[in-house]
Amino acid sequence: MGDFTPISTLDGDGSFDAYVARPEGESKAAIIVIQEIFGVNEGIRRKCDGWAKAGYVAYAPDLFWRLEPRVELDADVPEEFQTAIGxxxxxxxxQGIRDIEATITAARAAGAEKVGLVGYCLGGRMAFMAACRTDGDAFVGYYGVGIDGLLNEQHAIGKPVLLHVPTADHFVLPDAQKAMHEGLADNRHVTLFDYEGLDHGFAAEMGNRRDEAGAELADGRTADFFAQSLA
Structure with a gap:
């Protein structure tokens, strides 16, 4: 359904690839899918294809292009997991936020009236950063890492934000989750949902990390959120 397309950097001094999936008909909104640490792999491309089937133009920018362009790694292969950590x-x-902003710019130039962003793992963190630093229209983060350390930026959030928080996330420990809930409780733009007993990566499209019921619940909430926020 999709293919890779070059996106110009904000400075105009280079370009990077983004996987782009388009719906069959017209679309007035775009969704940017922000990768995990495993690159724009098959799972991320499936996310884009799913959004295209739902009527959105979906982009997944290759955020690791300066390090290893078009890298694809498997979370279930230990050696590849370690490569991803590196x-x-x-x-x-x-720089990654600037590349995300460049992707927002490209989506709008291609006709998108509104642009939503959804990220996973590292991408969940980047989605929160983007809510604070870019002019996107709606933002979703799944199991974003280190968001508790970004709370001092939340005053800049002016658009809707949705965060999915698995309570048994071994990369986002209970103290960090508590800090997120307490620190964001008074921010009217931000909604958090907890997923009791679920771990990091529960909404991955494929592989051992996926929890089917949890993924369906979170993805349904995300779809409803975008349907309202990007209308």
């Missing part, structure tokens, strides 16, 4: 540690998140 890439994450080298990744410049501020």
């Amino acid at each position: 890439l994450m540690q080298k990744f410049n998140q501020d």
Whole structure:
């Protein structure tokens, strides 16, 4: 359904690839799918294809293009998981936000009147950062890591944000989850949903991490959120 398309950087001094999936008919809204630490792999491309079937133009920018362009890794293969950790540690998140902003710009230039963003793992963190730093229209984060350390930026949030928080996330420990809930409780733009007993990666499209019931519940909430926020 989709293919890779070059996106110009904000500075115009280069370009990076984004997987783009388009609906059969016209669409007035776009959704940017922000990768995990495993690159724009089959699971992320399936996310895009699903949004295209729902009537959105979906983009998944290759955020690791400066490190290893078009890398695809499998979370269930230990060696590849370690490679992904290494890439994450080298990744410049501020540059990544600029690449996300460039993707928003490209989506609007292609005709999208509104642009939503949804990210997973590292992408969940980036979605929260984007809510604070970009002009997107709606933002969703699944099991975003380190959001408790970004709470001092939340004053800049002016559009709807939805966060999915699995309570047994071994990368986002209970103290961090508590800080998120307490720190965001008074922010009228932000909604958090807890998923009791579920772990990091529960909404992955494929592989051992997926929890079918949890994924369906969270994805349904995300679909409803975008249907309202991007209308």
